[in-house]
Amino acid sequence: xxxxxxxxxxxxxxxxxxxxxxxxxTRRVAARRRRRKSALRRAAAAVCGGGIIALPVLTxxxxxxxxxxxxxxxxxxxLVSPSxxxxxxxxxxxxxxxxxxxxxxxxxxxxxxxxxxxxxxxLLLDAPLDMAGPTAARWLRxxxxxxxxxxxxxxxxxxxxxxxxxxxxxxxxAGVAAAxxxxxxxxxxxxxxRASRPAxxxxx
Amino acid sequence: MRGTEAGxxxxxxxxxxxxxxxxxxxxxxxxxxxxxxxxxxxxxxxxxxxxxxxxxALAVLALGGRGGRPGTLDxxxxxxxxxxxxxxxxxxxATLAVPVDEVTFHVEPGQTVRLADGDMTQTxxxxxxxxxxxxxxxGTWGRRIPCTVAxxxxxxxxxxxxxxxxxxxxxxxxxxxxxRASLVPADLLRRIGEHTARAPGPGIEFAxxxxxxxxxxxxxxxxxxxxxxxxxxxxxxxxxxxxxxxxMVDAFxxxxxxxxxxxxxxxxxAAGLAQAYLRTGDRxxxxxxxxxLRWLGPAxxxxxxxxxxxxxxxxxxQSAVTPDLGRVPRSALPPRAVAVLFSPLLDQRAIGAxxxxxxxxVSLVVVDVLRHEPPAQPGFPLSSLAVRLWxxxxxxxxxxxAGLGVPVLGWDGGTGLEAALAPLRGRPLAAxxx
Numbered sequence: 001x002x003x004x005x006x007x008x009x010x011x012x013x014x015x016x017x018x019x020x021x022x023x024x025x026t027r028r029v030a031a032r033r034r035r036r037k038s039a040l041r042r043a044a045a046a047v048c049g050g051g052i053i054a055l056p057v058l059t060x061x062x063x064x065x066x067x068x069x070x071x072x073x074x075x076x077x078x079l080v081s082p083s084x085x086x087x088x089x090x091x092x093x094x095x096x097x098x099x100x101x102x103x104x105x106x107x108x109x110x111x112x113x114x115x116x117x118x119x120x121x122x123l124l125l126d127a128p129l130d131m132a133g134p135t136a137a138r139w140l141r142x143x144x145x146x147x148x149x150x151x152x153x154x155x156x157x158x159x160x161x162x163x164x165x166x167x168x169x170x171x172x173x174a175g176v177a178a179a180x181x182x183x184x185x186x187x188x189x190x191x192x193x194r195a196s197r198p199a200x201x202x203x204x
Numbered sequence: 205m206r207g208t209e210a211g212x213x214x215x216x217x218x219x220x221x222x223x224x225x226x227x228x229x230x231x232x233x234x235x236x237x238x239x240x241x242x243x244x245x246x247x248x249x250x251x252x253x254x255x256x257x258x259x260x261a262l263a264v265l266a267l268g269g270r271g272g273r274p275g276t277l278d279x280x281x282x283x284x285x286x287x288x289x290x291x292x293x294x295x296x297x298a299t300l301a302v303p304v305d306e307v308t309f310h311v312e313p314g315q316t317v318r319l320a321d322g323d324m325t326q327t328x329x330x331x332x333x334x335x336x337x338x339x340x341x342x343g344t345w346g347r348r349i350p351c352t353v354a355x356x357x358x359x360x361x362x363x364x365x366x367x368x369x370x371x372x373x374x375x376x377x378x379x380x381x382x383x384r385a386s387l388v389p390a391d392l393l394r395r396i397g398e399h400t401a402r403a404p405g406p407g408i409e410f411a412x413x414x415x416x417x418x419x420x421x422x423x424x425x426x427x428x429x430x431x432x433x434x435x436x437x438x439x440x441x442x443x444x445x446x447x448x449x450x451x452m453v454d455a456f457x458x459x460x461x462x463x464x465x466x467x468x469x470x471x472x473x474a475a476g477l478a479q480a481y482l483r484t485g486d487r488x489x490x491x492x493x494x495x496x497l498r499w500l501g502p503a504x505x506x507x508x509x510x511x512x513x514x515x516x517x518x519x520x521x522q523s524a525v526t527p528d529l530g531r532v533p534r535s536a537l538p539p540r541a542v543a544v545l546f547s548p549l550l551d552q553r554a555i556g557a558x559x560x561x562x563x564x565x566v567s568l569v570v571v572d573v574l575r576h577e578p579p580a581q582p583g584f585p586l587s588s589l590a591v592r593l594w595x596x597x598x599x600x601x602x603x604x605x606a607g608l609g610v611p612v613l614g615w616d617g618g619t620g621l622e623a624a625l626a627p628l629r630g631r632p633l634a635a636x637x638x
Contacts (some may be wrong), residue, residue, distance in 0.1 A: 014411075017219045059292070082212065087240075089233060090230075091233065091234045091237055093358050094234055094237070094238050095237060095238070095241055098238060098241045098242055098245060098254075098257055099241075101245075101254060101257060102249060102251075102254065105251065106253075107253070108253045108256060111253045111254065111256040113254045113256060114256075114257060115242075115257040115258070115259060115260045115261075116255045116260055118238060118257060118260070118261070119235075119260040119261065119264065122231060122234050122235060122238070122261075123231070123361075126229075126230065126231045126235075126361060128306070128308055128325075128327040129325075130325050130326060130327055131327050131329065135327060135329050138329040138330045139306070139327075139329045139330075141330075142305060142306070142329060142330055142361075145267060146267060146268075146361070149260075149263040149264055149266070149267045150259075150260030150263050150264055151259075151260070152263065153259040153260055153262065153263030154256060154259050154260055156259070157255055157256055157259040158256060161252055161253060161256070168250045
């Protein structure tokens with residue numbers, strides 16, 4: 001099939017079939033490997049999902065075990081099959097884990113671990129199932145900045161929580177000022193973007 | 205594809221750069237929900253420790269906002285060929301020219317097109333020019349779009365854009381069944397290769413000996429007879445002629461499942477017959493009955509084969525017009541041509557056209573391509589009687605056509621045409637008016 005149709009269609013068809021058949025076996029083997037890797041990723045997500053549900057129950061005395069059963073069902077539902085990987089099930093499982101933490105009142109170390117597990121679960125839940133080996137490695141590398149940011153943020157918040165802070169009106173004022181400053185930094189950017197749109201159109 | 209998660213209706217666009225709108229990906233929504241829930245819970249329950257749940261999610265959200273999102277996506281869905289035959293494998297390649305973090309291609313084969321090889325959904329991560337390949341196998345002839353490819357791009361995992369791109373139309377030619385040029389006009393003798401005419405003329409085959417006439421070539425002198433009789437004699441040769449075959453296709457009615465209708469069988473048979481005759485150097489033309497009357501004058505060569513099958517692409521045209529065969533020019537339907545009509549013999553206009561052609565003295569053969577009888581309803585005893593009457597009616601029709609000098613042969617498309625045309629091999633076809 002080099003852009004033209006051969007004179008004898010039957011002979012041409014036979015040649016085309018031979019050519020394709022040669023690659024078929026290789027591609028099937030690759031597809032089998034991809035399926036195996038996809039099962040591995042799903043297992044990793046299941047471990048993280050199980051962790052976010054089990055950790056608050058195992059470490060906190062106030063939580064009820066039946067909550068973990070419902071959470072485990074939600075995690076399983078989000079991982080059973082590609083068609084079942086709807087955004088709703090995974091989101092509900094994550095929200096359930098937060099709910100368990102609120103009820104269980106675990107310690108800060110457990111909450112830090114829970115937050116990181118939650119992040120890992122949500123990242124893995126979003127992984128494409130049909131990636132080949134090198135693609136999966138690249139995808140994992142791509143998640144490294146997010147994981148690093150998560151760990152850093154957890155460490156910073158953990159350290160801040162360790163510092164004893166007295167009740168003070170000045171701190172409240174400082175907090176409000178920081179929030180206003182954050183909004184002030186963000187909003188002019190939006191205005192500039194909006195203002196630049198008609199100019200661009202006129203330029204065209 | 206999970207692209208429908210966004211709840212937006214997919215609009216198919218041709219290949220090329222397309223402007224896109226970036227929307228929040230499911231990951232962004234999940235992270236935002238976890239962060240909001242955790243912060244709310246921390247504020248309401250006065251547990252500052254719950255901020256530790258929100259911290260990683262907020263950090264990832266803050267990080268993802270920096271990702272550059274291209275305003276247009278240049279997606280191409282290409283095939284290396286623009287033509288192929290039925291059941292022939294065609295490789296389709298989808299390419300995204302813009303670098304994005306993650307791109308997922310999902311192929312949706314067109315009608316009667318099967319995915320022969322390759323995963324339906326393929327993902328590329330962090331590539332400058334992401335590609336996905338599939339092998340498709342079109343099952344039915346026609347000019348059709350082989351597939352559409354849904355492309356989902358993600359930046360930072362938090363923003364996504366979706367695009368559905370259709371491939372360029374592919375001309376799928378009917379797979380010609382094996383056939384031989386066994387039907388020959390009555391005025392031609394059958395030989396290997398070209399046809400030898402009964403009339404003398406320039407050729408190779410020996411036709412006789414006659415006395416020398418002024419203008420005869422010296423190399424044609426038969427020296428043995430000349431020396432025996434004492435008067436010059438020359439050898440006569442039979443003229444070489446090519447047969448004219450006009451294939452007619454009845455496109456008035458179409459019955460059967462998609463890809464295996466009576467019209468599909470007709471077109472495949474026409475392609476097989478055209479190929480067989482063109483191989484032996486004959487001239488082949490085509491006349492399509494149905495809708496607008498279309499024709500192609502007989503011509504030799506393999507180019508004519510492709511002209512014929514390309515013409516067949518437009519035969520599916522619903523119309524109530526009765527064809528006026530008087531409009532077909534003499535060059536498209538030569539007087540001594542053999543005409544082969546592929547028809548399910550269901551439409552009265554086609555049957556009328558057969559009678560009209562015989563009145564004009566055309567040597568006509570009808571190939572009945574109807575494969576399915578009307579099913580009898582088990583609960584109604586009269587329905588089986590109706591089917592029997594229908595069969596008798598068909599037999600009567602065949603007999604009346606045979607009375608006109610039009611042989612009717614049956615062919616179901618499952619075997620080669622050679623077996624179907626075997627009853628007429630060596631038999632002269634009626635070439636005079638009834």
